[in-house]
Amino acid sequence: MDRNQATGIMLILLLLFVYFQFFAPSPQPKQVKKDTGGVNQTPGNQAATTPVELPDSLRNDSLVNENLRRTFGDxxxxxxxxxxxxxxxxxxxxxxxxxxxxxxxxxxxxxxxxxxxxxxxxxxxxxxxxxxxxxxxxxxxxxxxxxxxxxxxxxxxxxxxxxxxxxxxxxxxxxxxxxxxxxxxxxxxxxxxxxxxxxxxxxxxxxxxxxxxxxxxxxxxxxxxxxxxxxxxxxxxxxxxxxxxxxxxxxxxxxxxxxxxxxxxxxxxxxxxxxxxxxxxxxxxxxxxxxxxxxxxxxxxxxxxxxxxxxxxxxxxxxxxxxxxxxxxxxxxxxxxxxxxVYFGWPIVRIINRYFIVNVFHFLEKFISNYGIIIIILVLLIRVMLLPLSYKSYISLAKTKVLQPEIEEIKARNGDDMAKVQQEQMKLYQQVGVNPLSGCIPVLLQMPILLALFSLFPNLIELRQKEFLWSSDLSTYDSIATLPFAIPFYGSHISLFTILMTISSVAYAYFNNQMTTMQGPMKSLQYIMPIMFMFILNSLPAGLTFYYFVSNVISIGQQVVIRKFVDEAKIRRVLDENKLKNKDKKKSKFAQRLEDALKSAEEAKKKK
Missing domain, CATH: 2.70.98.90 (Beta-galactosidase; Chain A, domain 5)
Incomplete structure (x- = not known):
């Protein structure tokens, strides 16, 4: 520090001493604030010497009422x-x-x-x-x-x-x-x-x-x-x-x-x-x-x-x-x-649910308290109603199976020419009187009922908290085990009814394949689809997956029974008789249009 800095500091300290000693205001005595009940105290006011204490309720109500008038008006x-x-x-x-x-x-x-x-x-x-x-x-x-x-x-x-x-x-x-x-x-x-x-x-x-x-x-x-x-x-x-x-x-x-x-x-x-x-x-x-x-x-x-x-x-x-x-x-x-x-599904299936399935369900409720048994009876009723369609579908498959040797001969004769194979197959079907679509129609007619149940069961409050076997609530998924992780599209729980439904679906596909002439990827798809549905249905109501399981089991039983009453030798004789009758028969308009379409497709293929 040089001499000038020291001199400056000394002058500042001197000035501060003189100010505080001679010019600073004297400190005022500290006043004790009294509670005046919200009334201002001024010199000469009576309240200054004798404070008036207002009750808290009166003081608060006065403020509140004023606020209420401003906020709520009338x-x-x-x-x-x-x-x-x-x-x-x-x-x-x-x-x-x-x-x-x-x-x-x-x-x-x-x-x-x-x-x-x-x-x-x-x-x-x-x-x-x-x-x-x-x-x-x-x-x-x-x-x-x-x-x-x-x-x-x-x-x-x-x-x-x-x-x-x-x-x-x-x-x-x-x-x-x-x-x-x-x-x-x-x-x-x-x-x-x-x-x-x-x-x-x-x-x-x-x-x-x-x-x-x-x-x-x-x-x-x-x-x-x-x-x-x-x-x-x-x-x-x-x-x-x-x-x-x-x-x-x-x-x-x-x-x-x-x-x-x-x-x-x-x-x-x-x-x-x-x-x-x-x-x-x-x-x-x-x-x-x-x-x-x-x-x-x-x-x-x-x-x-x-x-x-x-x-x-x-x-x-x-x-x-x-x-x-x-x-x-x-x-x-x-x-x-x-x-x-109450959601009953799309317009087509809504009619089935509202006027048939729901009424049947409510009728059975009057006599049966176990909802698992009600579902079994509902399956039986529906399968009995669909039995004529199932029988026709089975007979159609049986006819196709009987014709399998001739179809294989057509394939061997035409090699890789698929258009020619299809033309000759259609000609054979016409001669023996077989409609290749007749096996699909019964299945398509059953679809509205399957879709109706798919829409109904998740919204059916009657199943809520109803117990059956290991399921404590048929309106939600049954879980026999919880996984420590979640599998994409599947979830973190294992539904036993869904597993049983999958196994029965694979078994049903196996029985169908014994009667069909389907080969290649389409045949394998019948086994793959149930596995895919296992992921989709795992989190759906136990009542629904139990229904599909019971329906598959009964369908397999129907096929076993129908097979005992179907004589393939007799079907072969009928087809041979039809072949002789229709040998010179003119093609139907549908068959002719189908044949023309196949020819057009073949010609277009050759041009490419």
Missing amino acids: FATVASGQDKELVLENQDIKVTFGSKGARIKEVLLKNYKTYDRKPLILLDEQTSQMVYTLPANTGNINLENLYFTTTSSNIQVKAGDSTAVTFRASLSPTQYIEQTYSLKGSGFELGHQLKLTGLDNAIKNTPVQFYWIDKLKRLELDMEASRITSTINYYTQDGTFDQVSEASKSLEEQKAEAPVKWVSLKQKFFLSAIIANTTAFSAGTFKTNVDQADSSTVKTLEASLAIPIADLKSGKGNFSFYFGPNDYRVVNDVTEGFGEN
Whole structure:
């Protein structure tokens, strides 16, 4: 440090000493702050010497009331209170209400359990929220923030009776919002009326918005199967049923093209729905989304509906909720088009399921309690019905087998000329009176039934949690072992019914190949296909794979029995007789067209 720096520092220290010694302000005595109850204390004010303590309740209410008036305007008088619970129940459901918003807080289905045998709470206030929004002059008012009163208490509705509870939020004796819920002694429908009285000066003449968000709780074992069968269904005033894509695992949004009569939030076997009884929702927007990382939520469903405010003022705001099973026998009687919530497959197979298989299944239920046995009987009934087709198919195969030596001779004579081989085969078939397609037609006619069952069983709530042999639930896959890893397309569990179905399918293919002249890759494909289906069906309901297993076993038995009654020597004699009769017979139009097509194909091949 040089002399100049030292001199500077000394001068600065001298200046600081002089300032603090002679010019700095004197410190003020420390005052103790007294609690004045929110009243400002000033010199000369009486409160300065005798503080007035306001009660906490009065001080808080003053601030709260001012805030409520600014936020809720005319509705401030019903924007504070105490939320009290009320329970309304019958033999099927138990509904818990909260007086705040007169809202549904929880719905319990009494006669059902979750996949892990816990009480089945279809919705609760943690996962579901239903909100009415009024277009008030001061801004939109959420009814969930208003406090309603009721004179009712917990009610258990007896069978054959019905009852109603009314919640009212009164601005004055002539101005109020009223919500009434009604319940019968049995069933899953909850009546609901929303009425606005004397509020013309407090609300605008625009629709009331109803918003419903439901994070579907996990109720079934198979999460993936639940996700691809959960969606929003809706039915419009013009009689159109529509839905948001079920299989989508990303955000989906859809708007109704016409006024909406009902909306259902559907999961695999259960529904929550709102139904407009005397009017219709003037508009509707629906959203679905999946959070793959959330193992407790199947899918998030959102519905936004517009209700004409004139209907609520005139007493036409009559609705009903449905909280219950997606059982066709129940939902078909709820309202128009509501039975569409049960998926029966494509239009062709829907008729088979709705008018035949389901009715047979329900008829057998009256006499048999074991659903595995019901499935066996159902297989027997269907196989008996298809027996004439199976017999014709077998006879067609037997005729082809008898002709095998001549077909081999044709192949040897023509070598690699496949067009010539096909022409001579068709000529032989015509001479002996054999239709090569007759063996395929019976199989094709059976396909609608197979597709009908493929669509029905995954949606049949009657199989839910029904035990049979080692399966604890025929509505989902049976698992005899869990793998420490997942196999692509197969999963991480081993389904024994699926393995048995695969083995029986391979055996059935073997029996068929004893009668067919098929060679090469097509013959091998009959053994490969069952293996491929094993991967596809491993995660499908045990009831379905058990059905296919039983069907294969019975089909093999049918073939064994039919074979005993088929005399191949007699078939050979009949074919020879037909050959003599048809020796000079003119070709049919179909045979001629087929022969011309084969010739054209051969000529085109030669040109290339």
